Amino acid sequence: MRTREGTTPWPAEIVERYRTAGLWQGRTLGDAFAEAAHVHADRIALVDDAVSLTYAEVHDRVEACAARLIDRGLAPDDRVVVQLPNHWTFVVLTLACLRVGIVPVMALPAHREHELRHLVSASEAVALVTPDSLRGFDHLALARTLRASSPTVRDLIVLGDTTPQPDTVSLTALCAPSDEATRTRRLPTPDAADVAVFLLSGGTTGLPKLIARTHDDYLCNIVLTSPPSAVDRDTVYLVTLPMGHNFPLACPGILGTLLAGGTVVPLGSPRPERAFAAIERHGITHTAAVPAVVASWLDHAAVEGFDALRSLRVLQVGGARLADELAERVVRGFPGTLQQVFGMAEGLINVTRLDDPIEVVVGTQGRPVSSFDELRVVDETTGLEVAAGEPGVLLTRGPYTPRGYYDAPEANARSFTPDGFYITGDIVRQRPDGNLVVEGRSKDMINRGGENISAEEVENLVYGLASVRLAAAVAMPHGTLGETVCLFAVLHDGCELDLAAVRAHFDTSGVAAFKRPDHLVTVEELPLTKVGKIDKKALRERLADELTASERLSR
Template sequence: MSGTDWTPWPEEFAERYRKEGLWAGRPFGESLTHWAEERGARTAVVAPDHRWSYADLDRRADRLAAGLHRAGIRAGDHVVVQLPNLAEFVALLFALFRLGALPVIALPAHRRSEIRYFCEFTEAVALFVPDVHQGFDHRELAAEMLAGVPSMRHVFVAGDPGSFTALADVDADPVPLPARDPGEPALLLLSGGTTGVPKLVPRTHDDWYYSGRAVAEACDYDSSTVHLVTLPIAHNWTLTHGLMATFHAGGTLVLAPSADPDVAFPIIAGERVTDTGMVPGVALLWIEATEWTDDDLSSLRQVTIGGTKLNPELAKRVEPALGCRLQQAFGMAEGLCGFHRGTDPQDIRLLSQGLPVSPLDELRVVDSADRDVPPGEAGELLARGPYTIRGYYRAPDHNARAFSSDGFYRTGDVVRLLPTGHVVFEGRVKDQINRGGDKIAAEELENHLLAHPQVRDVAVVGLPDEVLGERICACVIPKGDQPALDDLVDFLVERGVAPYKLPDRLELMESFPLTGLGKVSKKDLVARLS
């Protein structure tokens, strides 16, 4: 990749990370070979149609890399990978690492607008898709890309290929391939922004490898770990917390097509799953499902909840319902991530979202003028460290705004730090409601309302108002009898909520619009209600 396409770490930082042993200097292709030599027949990947050992995965990655090379894909080529939770995704990822082609990891939910942008912006030569996923025929979309994107030459399909090439048929005897530079980007992830087309995040072999190792250590993974992925594997969270951390520890990665309890619970029972990750909405589903399921969930040791802040009222219900330890987490494709540790007391696990995984993570909490706020006060989180990028791919103008002059990434999250170093998320810089000059943090109201006996889930948004600027709207999924606005206002008053924070409007809903990761899309809520 051209040096103008991405921003490497300054040499003094890179040298320190290497000296401290954080950057191993080993590309991923070699890592898988090393793991296969160590573990051989130990199960690496379980999916609906596959059960591969580490040796099996290593062989498949080798043959797939050779098959792609024979098809004309070379080191330095960009390819877009849009696959759901399949074993083929894992083999393809390592095959591309060995080949030196740079995967752009797209979400299965993306459609024409996003996929065309990724293909054109990166000048991708190939697109990898499923045949039909959740009722959508990805081959039709692939045909449009092949016809409309000048750089596109190949389409590979997991499943029935139609007029394209079946991924299962991409197979050849291994061939010598160029050595990879571990300091160069290994893949392009998508930023977690909910507005506009996602920015592309270049992650190097060195930094991404280390983040997986650090997560495995923070989560106490070992060779007995059986990690279930129910969210899309294409997210950095599932890739790092699931795939990379599990492989570092020598455990088993189990891929499920859905987080629905009817799907996930039998897999937990059958595979004796020990760990999994989910967003709060899924946690709520699982908690409710435990009241009727007959599936044996006793193998679970730890459930990690992240993606968006877990309300304390819901957090208190996790351990009694699921019978395992609750771990909160935070993270972003740009790098920085944090998890609770096994020694953290319950109050810390309920209140905070975790502790950064690396001792060399540097955090600042600043006000709107970039001044550090007093300890314990809320401000925007800035981060710098051995696995947090220094710039987006081909985005110099945006980088000037998104990164400080000394290399800190401006996360856009409003947080406060506990004396222990644990991070408490208070919202987003722009996730505030400005009602007549009064600033209301939506998450504060959401946490109060979630304690109401007739509220199953809630999202608070600001709706445009000609007089006040914004009015407060509580969007509620009811539990049992539907609440009225007066009921909620009285409840909040009883809890001591200031009058200016009380909702002006109530909208009852059956479900919320979601982003690809399962977060509530407040942008879509506002558009729907305005």
């Protein structure tokens, strides 16, 4: 299937409105980067350990990589699953794909066979891009397994130190400087309305859905998020979150920094020792983190101090709700300005502004980056808009919020209204000043350290254990991760089960480690609603009561 066949188009009159307003520029992301590379040719674009590349050098490698991909038989609109660590080759490869209309599918390094098999199948990928190994896991062996069972995957493009094998392609070689053959190669150019990249949903109903972002809407996303974050040619952006996430990729992130003429510094780990050293060494001005990482940085700084961070101008925090207490500690201690970011790969981005009062920065998750972002806050049961200032489910549509998931009509019927509003599942209050306060989730979702986990997916996996009769996964509050996965299980008569066995089952099922339950409660029965469904609200309330009682005992 061609990507346009699986996407939900914006209505023609809305397209015209966005183009007339200058929100959609009719430019591809590849064109936008080429223009930036021309203007900033001699400036440093990318620094990764011993690799330091100017804009001219990155552009040269992007063009060469694009030519080599085409010469290997890849074509515009082909999909490529990209599962890479934070590394300079991710930037070159992604820009090369955008240059010629090959569509990267942004997988995460933590994904395993369970998730990757789904992404390959859903996108009909023709290639997998992977490290040979990472943190002791053999990614190449898994890639070979996936290729052997896929009717579409042909190429394995591998990042690593090992000698390339006959059945693999070296990513480093693909990203090498141009030669005579690549310099004379004529390259195809996509249309601005074409799909540029597939991001992944944090969907509540099992495995992630594909979010098709076009060149028009994703460039709009980048352009709108850059000014509120003060990203410009002097920006030095540290990437510690996985580079395939929407937040560090384009809010404004990697792409926003490159389009502004700044410098991108990938780092393989957000551990405070490494992050603080990188910030000091490179004069980092901007970075993005999730609350769990911020908590670890605060603890580290309480011992080592904040001197290493003196160059930092903007610390963006998103991916999960930042507790007010943590926000206050950041404001008191960190150099620069805290910017809360509340958004989603499906589109809408809200940020606090750098000149907002402290009360707004600490106590809210910001407001939309565009006046063209439309918001509704509705009652979860009736679907009617709530009174001003009352909590309700957030619905949104706008110039960078797609109208549907890729090739997913059933999911679209659940997640989008007939008039094109995306049902976020977030419970929010909108203040009179327009800023949002996130109260929680209506969807059956667990946000563990910024990674969204479907409770249904966890439960489906648990039912693979012969001892389990009924299962319910819910979010359990956690001081640093925000939420963890708590599993309630009813066992068959005479059976036993412990957490180690559950986690071992997830490992053998080839599931990303962050989805493993962190807590197990075996019960005689599960509470039910009046219509006979498992009462997740009652289970969450039970956990909250137990945590409150535990806190009282510990005082």
